Amino acid sequence: MTKDHKDNLFSLIKSLTKSEKRQFKLYVGRLDVNQDSKFLNLFNFLDKASSYDEGAILKTAIVKKQQLANVKAHLYKQILISLKLNPSHQNIRSQIREQLDFASILYHKGLYKQSLKILDKSKEVAIQNEEKNLAYEIVELEKIIESQYITRSISTRADELAIQAKELSSLNVIASKLSNLSLQLYSFILKTGYVKNETESKLVTDYFVEHLPKYNIQDLGFREKLWLYNANLWYAFLMQDFLNCFKYASKWVKLFREYPNMIQLNPVFFLKGHNYLLEALFYIQNKSKFQDALIQFQITTAEKRFPKDENVQALTFLYLNLNSINLYFIDGSFEDGLKIIPKIESELNHYLNRLDIHHRMIFYYKFASMHFGAGNNKDCIFYLNKIISNKSLLMREDLQCFARVLNLVAHYEAGLDYHIETLLRSTYKFLLKINDLYEVQKEMIKFIRGLQDIYPQDIKSAFIKLHQKLKVYEDHPYERRAFLYLDIISWLESKIENKPVGQIIRDKYQLKVAGL
Known part of the structure; x- marks a missing residue:
């Protein structure tokens, strides 16, 4: 019976560093009676094993089948106690x-x-x-x-404690309500992405207003402000209000500058704040500020005093590399960006057990989009298939949707039109199933379906017509979300002007920088 990495005890043992394993054996060895104990023998066996195989454990006669569950539970507890005693896991x-x-x-x-x-x-x-x-x-x-x-x-001791308890309780209630609100908004964006219509917008706004507790900013400390900025930032992201995203992400990062000792105690929130700041700068296309923030992020996380536990290392990898990729999307320098994909993909394999499936899919979509921008359509399709073949529809439905739309475009560009009709049907069916079929997607599917009936000399005119239809949605409050995942407008302009899509995006960026 093989469970391979899904067994909790096995996963815990495989997460241990060499020093943690050594400390565990010293901790267990403090008592002579443990030297040949069943749980220690099981630890040594699992430490050497490449996968969890219950049958192999029983064959060793380390433990009988009826004893295995209890021995595993005892070993799990002893490892946790040993880790608790490790200085690296002790904090304030x-x-x-x-x-x-x-x-x-x-x-x-x-x-x-x-x-x-x-x-x-x-x-x-x-x-x-x-x-x-x-x-x-x-x-x-x-x-x-x-x-x-x-x-x-102290004659007023009772009064002092009563007042102190009341003040702490009040702040704890505010922090709890803000953290609940933030978590719920985060679950919205993981489930469905940005708001898609007026109904969703009203639903999210009403929820935000109803659950935002009353507060006086002067009374709030670090923790309460952190959750306040977190909740406001997620609300702004859902509404695609990226200027407010930048505003609250900046407040978040500044908060850690005001309380530098909190970095050691809350490294995960420190990392997330910088990541959201970079995301906001990416969406508002401010490359100079983005580069400055990314460099500062790299410097801070590389410092010796910055925490380096497994969770922090995984998140540092995630945020630094996703934003390093985004840097090339701002000005369309896709060919340059391709150079960093092999290194990131190699390191990604190392972090597979520490990153959730949703973040791995984002990496694949970024890789696919980078290859598409560079004209490598078959490589683009390769990475998109990793997303499309994922059956977890509860995970980032928006990402699944646009992966399928980009897949259609990439197949057309690669000349793989022998089963384009099947792809069109499956994509349309998927979008209907999750109620995510909107005007930009409708026009794209209609256009690709009709391409086979257009004479070669009329192709350019067809691209121009589609460009005119989609251009009106570029600043639409809900339809514009399509362009955050796939720059269809630039792709159409590349077909019309017969230029690489990367060149089109670079030209637009240069015009923006020049203020034209």
């Missing part, structure tokens, strides 16, 4: 929790004064580091102890 949060545990032990032993002393210091650290949930938990324990041990040294 874990230190505060540890002190809270110590205080709780002292309290249960009746050593109230010692417990209160630890809690007071821990609370100060928690508040300084924006760990307000932990700070609230500490205050609640302080209240319990004070109710049994009155020092009489």
Whole structure:
């Protein structure tokens, strides 16, 4: 029975670094009785295995079948305890929790004064580091102890703790509501992408307004502001309001400059903020600011003091490389961009188990679009097939839609029209199934279907007519989303002017820079 990487214990063991494995064995070896234990023997076997094979485990006689589940559970727990003791996994949060545990032990032993002393210091650290949930938990324990041990040294102690608990609770409620709102908006964009019509726009706007809590910006700390900017940014992305995306992403990045100690404690949010800033700059086509932000991002993440755990490394890879690709799309320098694909694809294989399927599909779409822009249509089709063959319709339906539309165009460009009718039918059927058939897509499908009936001398006129039809949608609040995934207008202009699509985009960019 082979589960290959899907078994939780096996995945955990394979995620361990050499130093973590060494520490685990030292941790287990502190007791002589563990030297030949079943769970340690199982660890050594799985560490050497290339895949999880339950049958192979049982053949070794390390453990009987009826014992395997319990031994695996025990081994899993022991690995986590060992990791918890590793300095690389200890941070302010874990230190505060540890002190809270110590205080709780002292309290249960009746050593109230010692417990209160630890809690007071821990609370100060928690508040300084924006760990307000932990700070609230500490205050609640302080209240319990004070109710049994009155020092009489501070007559207003009860009032102080009550006020502090109320303030922390209020901020925790705001942070919770903002984080809930942000998460829900993020799920909207993962499920369906940008809003497609007035109905969706009203639905998202009403949801945002209804769930945005009342607040006074002066009362908010780092954590509350972070969630506030996060929620506003996702709302702006859904509405394709990229100037507001830039506004809130900039606030997000600036927040970390105001609280530099938060980078170590919240590296993931630091990375995400920079990524959203780069995305916004990409969509508003500001190459100079994009390059500056990308360079600053590269410098910061390369610093020795920047956190380097597995999750941070995977996200750093993801954001640096997606944005490195986007740099070439701004001015259409696709041929130059092709040079970085092999390196990224090679490194992508290393991170396959750490990146979700949605982000892997985005890489493939970027690769496909880069090849399409460079005129390599068969390579474009190769990467699009990786997306189209993915059956998870809940994952980025918008990406699935435009992959199919680009696939049609690439097949036409590559001269692979012997089964274009089948592709047209399957694409049309897919778009109808998920209710994502809009004017730009309708016109594209209608055009490609009619190409076989157009005489060669009339092809250019047909491209001109389609260009005129689609041009009116370029600034349409909902139809313009099509052009964020596939620059159909530039492709049509390349056919009309008989120039490479990359050259068309470069010429447009130069005109924009010149202010014409």
